[in-house]
Amino acid sequence: MSLSGKAAIAGIGATEFSKESGRSELRLAAEACLDAIRDAGLKPSDVDGLVTFTADANSEIAVQRELGIPGLRFFSRVDYGGGAACGTVAHAAMAVATGQADAVVCYRAFNERSGHRFGQASPSSRADSTGLEFSWHLPYGFATPAAWVAMQARRYLHDHGATSEDLGRVAVAMRRHAATNPKAWFHGRPITLEEHQASRWIVDPLHLLDCCQESDGGVAIVVTSAERARDLPHPPVVINAAAQATGPDQMMMFGYYTGDLGALPAMGNVGDTLWRQSGLAPADVQTAILYDHFTPFVLVQLEELGFCGRGEAKDFIKDGGIELGGRLPVNPNGGQLGEAYIHGMNGIAEGARQIRGTSVNQVPDVRNVLVTAGTGVPTSGLMLGAA
Amino acid sequence: MQESTVHGSSVHGELTEAAARLAAVGERPAAPCPDPVNAAMIRNWTQALGDPGGWDGVAPPAMIQVWSMQGLAGPRQQGGSVADEPLRLLNEGGYGGVVATNCEQTYDRYVKVGERLRSTMRFGGVAGPKKTGMGEGYFVTWYQTWYDENDERVAEMMFRVLKFQPRKRPDGAAGPAKGGGGKAGKGGKYPLQPAIGPDTAFFWDGVNNGELRVQSCDDCGALRHPPGPMCPSCHSTARGYVVASGRGEVHSYVVHHHPPVPGRTPPYVVAVVELEEGVRIVGNVLGCPPEDVTVGMPVRLVFERMDDDLTLPQWTPAGAPPPQEEPEPGPGTAEGGLEIELTPTFVISTALATRDFTPVHHDPGLARAQGSKDIFLNILTTMGLVQRYVLETVPGAELAGIEVRLGVPAYAGDTLRLTGERVDEHTLTVRGAVSLGDHVTATVRLKAEER
Numbered sequence: 001m002s003l004s005g006k007a008a009i010a011g012i013g014a015t016e017f018s019k020e021s022g023r024s025e026l027r028l029a030a031e032a033c034l035d036a037i038r039d040a041g042l043k044p045s046d047v048d049g050l051v052t053f054t055a056d057a058n059s060e061i062a063v064q065r066e067l068g069i070p071g072l073r074f075f076s077r078v079d080y081g082g083g084a085a086c087g088t089v090a091h092a093a094m095a096v097a098t099g100q101a102d103a104v105v106c107y108r109a110f111n112e113r114s115g116h117r118f119g120q121a122s123p124s125s126r127a128d129s130t131g132l133e134f135s136w137h138l139p140y141g142f143a144t145p146a147a148w149v150a151m152q153a154r155r156y157l158h159d160h161g162a163t164s165e166d167l168g169r170v171a172v173a174m175r176r177h178a179a180t181n182p183k184a185w186f187h188g189r190p191i192t193l194e195e196h197q198a199s200r201w202i203v204d205p206l207h208l209l210d211c212c213q214e215s216d217g218g219v220a221i222v223v224t225s226a227e228r229a230r231d232l233p234h235p236p237v238v239i240n241a242a243a244q245a246t247g248p249d250q251m252m253m254f255g256y257y258t259g260d261l262g263a264l265p266a267m268g269n270v271g272d273t274l275w276r277q278s279g280l281a282p283a284d285v286q287t288a289i290l291y292d293h294f295t296p297f298v299l300v301q302l303e304e305l306g307f308c309g310r311g312e313a314k315d316f317i318k319d320g321g322i323e324l325g326g327r328l329p330v331n332p333n334g335g336q337l338g339e340a341y342i343h344g345m346n347g348i349a350e351g352a353r354q355i356r357g358t359s360v361n362q363v364p365d366v367r368n369v370l371v372t373a374g375t376g377v378p379t380s381g382l383m384l385g386a387a
Numbered sequence: 388m389q390e391s392t393v394h395g396s397s398v399h400g401e402l403t404e405a406a407a408r409l410a411a412v413g414e415r416p417a418a419p420c421p422d423p424v425n426a427a428m429i430r431n432w433t434q435a436l437g438d439p440g441g442w443d444g445v446a447p448p449a450m451i452q453v454w455s456m457q458g459l460a461g462p463r464q465q466g467g468s469v470a471d472e473p474l475r476l477l478n479e480g481g482y483g484g485v486v487a488t489n490c491e492q493t494y495d496r497y498v499k500v501g502e503r504l505r506s507t508m509r510f511g512g513v514a515g516p517k518k519t520g521m522g523e524g525y526f527v528t529w530y531q532t533w534y535d536e537n538d539e540r541v542a543e544m545m546f547r548v549l550k551f552q553p554r555k556r557p558d559g560a561a562g563p564a565k566g567g568g569g570k571a572g573k574g575g576k577y578p579l580q581p582a583i584g585p586d587t588a589f590f591w592d593g594v595n596n597g598e599l600r601v602q603s604c605d606d607c608g609a610l611r612h613p614p615g616p617m618c619p620s621c622h623s624t625a626r627g628y629v630v631a632s633g634r635g636e637v638h639s640y641v642v643h644h645h646p647p648v649p650g651r652t653p654p655y656v657v658a659v660v661e662l663e664e665g666v667r668i669v670g671n672v673l674g675c676p677p678e679d680v681t682v683g684m685p686v687r688l689v690f691e692r693m694d695d696d697l698t699l700p701q702w703t704p705a706g707a708p709p710p711q712e713e714p715e716p717g718p719g720t721a722e723g724g725l726e727i728e729l730t731p732t733f734v735i736s737t738a739l740a741t742r743d744f745t746p747v748h749h750d751p752g753l754a755r756a757q758g759s760k761d762i763f764l765n766i767l768t769t770m771g772l773v774q775r776y777v778l779e780t781v782p783g784a785e786l787a788g789i790e791v792r793l794g795v796p797a798y799a800g801d802t803l804r805l806t807g808e809r810v811d812e813h814t815l816t817v818r819g820a821v822s823l824g825d826h827v828t829a830t831v832r833l834k835a836e837e838r
Contacts, residue, residue, distance in 0.1 A: 121648040127582040135581035138611050139699055140671050141651035143579070147641050151659060155639035158682045204642035204654075204677070256659045257612065257667050261639050 004277050007093035008229035008236035010103075011040025011222030012349040017340030019115040022253065029058040029109035030066035032218030037067075040222040042103060047222075049074035049104030051091050053084040053343065056108055063107065063244075074101035078244075080252065081118075082291060082374025083266075085344030086382045090242035092223035102224060108345040109218030112373040117214050119144060132250055140300035141377065146211050146294060148253040149376060150203040152215040153296035156262035157205060160311035162299065164205055168196035170295040171209045174325045174331055178338025181360050185213055186338045198295055210295040219282040219345035221352070230387065238350040240280070240368070241383035243273035253376045264300050270381040273303040278383040280368055282307050286353050287363040288328055289347040289371040297375040298322075302330075305370065324361055332361035344373045353385045399479030402513050402525065405472050407671040415469070418508055420455045423503045428453065428740075431436070434738035436771045439779070445497040448786050449774035451533055454498075454768055455506040456742035458529035462602060469508040470529045477550040482524055487766055489547040490529075490788040498533075498541050506533045511545065519647065524551030536791040538626050550558045575822035576802060577693035578649040578701045589628055599688055599700050601666055612666040633688030634705065635662040642677040650693075650827035652794045652818075660702050674703035674808055676816070695823045725805040729821075734762050734799045741767035751799075764797040764826070773817050773829045776805040780815065786833040787813075795823040 013035025015021065015028050029052075036045055044067040050060040051074075060075040073097040078084035092104035112118060121143035142148070157163060160372070175191045178184035191209060200206040229236035247265030249258045259265065275281065282305070288299045299313035307328055308316040316322070322330035333339045333350035340346055351369040353359040366386070373380040422428065424446050432450055433440045446454075474485075498504065511528030528547045534540050583591050593600035605625035609618055619625050640658035647653070656672040658680065672680050673689065685705035692698050692803040727733070731751075738748035743765045743832035744755040754762045773789055797803050797819070803826060813835070819827040 120646050127584040131582040132584050132587055133613070135583070135587070137669055139577075139581050139693070139697070140657050140669060141579065141643060141648045141655055142641075142657040142669060143648050144643075144646065147643055147657065150641040151639050151657070154641060154682065155659075158639070201642070201644040201648075201654075203644060254669075256639070256669065261659070269412045 002277060002314070003090075003242055004240050004279075005096055005226055005238055006097035007223055007239045009089070009221055009228040009239065009352045010224045010229040010232045010234065010236065011036040011038070011042065012352050013039050013222075014183075014219045014342075014346065014349060015109070015217045016115075016218040016312065017183060017215050017342065017346070019185070019214075019216060020111075021032050021111055022114075023110050025111055025115070025218075026058045026062055026066065026219035028111070028216070029056070029063050029107050029220075032220040033063060033067055033107050034107055035221045036105060036220035039234070040103070040224070043223065044069050044170055046073055047103050047105055049092060050102030051078065051088040051104060051106045053077065053081075053088065054079040055081055055084070055343075056110070058107075058109060068336050074104060078380070080291060080374070082343045082380040083377035083379040085291070085348060085373035085375055086242065086371055087244045087373065087380035088345075089221055089223055089239065089382055090244055090380055093239045093242050094129050096223055096225045102228070103322055104223045104333050106345070107218065107220040108221065108343050110343070111216045112341060112343075113214040113216050114252050119146065119211070119214055122296050130252065132162070132203075133254065136192055137254060144203070145261075147203040149294040149296060150206045151256060152261045152291075152300075152376065154293070156296060156300060159260075159262045160314065162311075162314040164207065165193060165197065166299065166314040166317065167206075167210050167295040168193045169317050170292070170298045170322070171196050171337055172291060173263050173317070173320070173336045174337035175209075176323060177361055178334025181334050182373065183341055183360075184339040185215065186334060186336040206294060206296075209303060212293045212341045215340040215342060217340055217342050217346075217347075219342045220347055221345065221348055226387070235356055236386045236387045237355040238387050239382060239387045241274040241277035242381070243270045243277070244378070244380040245269035245273065246378040250378055255376065262300065264297065264304050264375050264379075266379045267301055267375055268304040269383075270372065270379055272372065274381050274383045275306070278368075278385070280383060285328070285368045285370050286366040287332060287369055289351045290330050290335075291344050291347065291371065291372045291375050291379075292331060292337050293300070293341065293374065295337070298330065301372060301375060302328075305372075324363065329363050332359055347371055348382065351382065355384050355386050392568065398476060398482070399516065401478050402473055402480075406510070406513040409472065412510065412642065414507045414509040414532065416505070417455060418457055419456060420504045420506060424454060424498050424500050426500050430502070431740045432771070435452050435733075435736040436768060436775060438771065438775050442490075444689050445499050447771065447774060448494040448497055448542070449492070449767075449771040449789060450741075451492060451494070452531070452544060452770075453741050454504050454619050455531070455533065457827070458742050459744040469510050472515055473510075473527050474548075474550060477525055477527070482550040482552050484521060484551040485548055486521060486551070486774070487546070487548050487793050488526065489545065489790070489792055490766055490770060491545040491788065492770065493543045493788040494563075494786055495539075495541050495543075497785070498535070498604045502535055504533050504535060506531055508532075511547075513792065519549060519551060521549060521551040524549045575694060577697055577824065579651075580697060585613055590614060593628070593630070593771065594690065594698050594700055597690060599631040599633060601631050601662070601664055601727045603629050610664055610666050612668055629664065631662050631664055631688070635660040635668075635688075635702070636687055637672065637682055637686060637702075638667060638678060639682060640680050642670065642680075650795075650824035651654055652792065652828050656671060658686075658702060660686055668700070670699065672702050672704075674707050676810060679704070687774075707747050725772075725779060727772065727803045727805070729764065729797055729799050729801050729803055731799045734764055737768040737771070738765045741765060741771070743767055749802070750833075759798070759823065761797065761800060763799065764803070766793065769793070769819070769827050771796070772803070772805065772819065773827065773831060776807060776819075777815055777831045777833075780807060781809075781833065785834040787834045789829055789831050791829040793827055794825040795821060797821045797826040
């Protein structure tokens with residue numbers, strides 16, 4: 001039995017994306033979920049499953065209460081930061097495919113800019129397995145996501161002769177896409193490669209413009225069976241493959257101890273599952289949503305997912321290769337670098353819009369969209385397709 | 388003059404307007420220097436700071452600001468009048484916190500006993516608002532210049548403070564809940580403490596014994612770092628360790644600039660080091676400028692003491708000379724560094740010898756009332772100690788300038804340990820660490836030999 005084609009995204013919803021929402025995270029979650037449920041043509045009482053991130057501060061039962069959902073038959077959480085994003089939809093798809101639930105809402109909501117900012121250093125000293133993992137790094141002032149990604153990026157650049165300008169081309173592409181997306185924080189604010197190069201160091205080799213913004217907001221996705229989705233208002237966005245994966249010696253962002261620092265084996269494993277389960281190949285994908293908290297891992301993902309060979313991403317992205325009209329438009333919404341950092345969930349919504357044909361930056365004739373979640377951590381991915 | 392009340396949102400406008408106006412004024416006379424350059428004040432100063440002396444008719448260059456200090460009776464030297472208005476606007480706008488961040492002195496020549504100096508001030512600028520480790524704030528910069536009787540410039544100083552809004556307590560789980568994270572961690576503890584568990588204690592025991600231990604499997608011999616309870620190759624739980632040679636090379640590295648990390652002064656290097664035993668470990672590369680670090684650079688193990696309980700295994704370029712090669716260590720010079728016990732007597736006598744009568748440097752009650760742990764070293768003394776370290780390291784050198792970045796306070800009861808690196812013929816970097824982290828990082832420029 002395969003999950004392929006059994007479930008579909010029937011609704012997408014979101015709050016506005018901002019730097020200070022001015023309201024509680026629970027309220028953002030409830031607003032985003034309600035928006036998605038209505039978009040699906042459903043009522044809260046139709047929902048019987050909720051899935052979110054382990055990192056989310058809003059429990060399933062809290063969201064249930066706010067929405068007045070009479071009862072849940074399925075609830076689960078997916079761990080490992082932004083690596084959870086597509087995993088929430090994978091769990092929901094498994095639940096509806098097996099009859100454990102009829103309609104599951106996946107959500108993520110936070111005040112990540114005005115509240116707890118992930119980009120800041122926070123000392124940790126718990127002696128659980130995660131605390132011990134961090135203890136090999138934090139004491140050295142190695143304490144922020146930008147620094148952890150920069151460590152892999154340095155080796156990637158060194159091994160493949162890529163440069164900071166190659167990273168800059170990713171930032172320029174994402175900001176160009178965001179510039180024409182009214183929901184994006186960076187709407188109307190494209191950047192040049194020169195501006196990227198001139199932006200200050202955050203953690204060398206990463207400039208400020210290699211780093212995604214920090215945002216407040218919420219996004220929700222309604223998953224139901226492919227069959228039921230056909231009777232709902234929007235064309236179904238069929239989940240043709242869903243995958244979670246880790247790699248050898250997997251850690252939270254610290255994949256430095258064995259193997260190739262310039263690789264993301266967990267994402268390679270996600271890709272293998274997505275291609276196998278969907279029966280598709282890279283040439284069948286018209287646009288990809290690649291998790292872009294920092295620019296370097298967009299390059300590495302293109303390689304891990306087989307869009308180009310190892311070390312070839314710098315050539316793949318040249319001359320607008322990942323921009324609208326290029327060989328593989330990546331993140332037409334502007335991604336997390338340009339639209340908002342909602343831990344990858346806004347990317348899934350954009351993937352659904354591309355299949356529906358309703359994106360403000362619509363890629364022509366989209367039949368299949370590959371979506372990925374957070375990189376450097378245990379991760380996940382989706383292959384979304386038209387019915 | 389404007390009469391409108393200052394509200395949070397309008398501070399920026401008023402500040403910008405004041406800054407432009409002050410900048411247009413340019414250089415203007417500061418309060419007169421009370422005394423000519425004199426042997427008595429120099430002797431007080433050298434005795435208080437532990438400076439070996441031998442100044443022979445000239446004044447120590449790092450004393451330059453002392454000559455224009457007004458003393459107990461004079462007006463507070465808080466930036467002099469030149470930056471008063473922006474500092475007041477910021478106070479009224481909610482930016483009540485203040486911390487000095489930079490002090491850069493350039494010495495055109497050493498001044499001689501008997502000379503009568505005058506000084507001027509000019510406003511530098513205001514930059515902000517910026518998010519900082521202390522909270523949102525504005526950097527305010529001004530300059531002071533000293534002239535001799537012939538109106539020849541003898542020295543100049545740039546001084547910068549951060550006026551900040553003490554940070555609101557984060558509402559979530561974010562904040563530095565325990566063990567610090569703030570600059571003034573409790574009990575002088577380094578804020579970034581590792582968690583230690585039954586499977587990792589052998590590693591930290593090793594560090595405390597001057598060994599870098601790599602876990603080895605008692606059954607199949609596989610080496611492993613970071614360690615864990617079960618051998619992933621043969622599933623044995625019988626573990627031992629080997630002591631690493633301490634030789635390795637940089638496999639990858641980063642230079643951390645932003646955001647601020649508690650207990651750390653940027654920029655600093657973090658590297659993945661591949662040991663010759665074949666395992667990798669993360670640590671800082673110390674003892675060379677960040678720009679000298681490369682992938683593949685050979686490094687060797689050193690140990691860095693962070694506080695009374697924590698030592699970290701660290702790395703330094705393999706070619707760097709061992710730290711204790713200085714042939715003739717001066718008084719108080721320990722293992723390639725200058726260690727100074729910050730007794731209350733030292734803190735108070737140096738403050739007074741630099742004619743700095745601000746109560747936080749001599750009155751513990753007042754210091755605590757203002758939120759400090761205790762009285763702490765004043766900046767004029769910090770400058771003097773950087774100079775003392777450099778002259779003990781390079782005897783007979785003539786200083787062209789000292790640029791310091793200020794970090795955590797050096798409280799009474801702590802120990803200040805100065806270490807340094809000769810970057811090139813004319814440049815040294817100096818780091819002064821206390822238990823809370825870096826108190827000062829400095830770049831000192833030397834003149835070409837002639838003195």
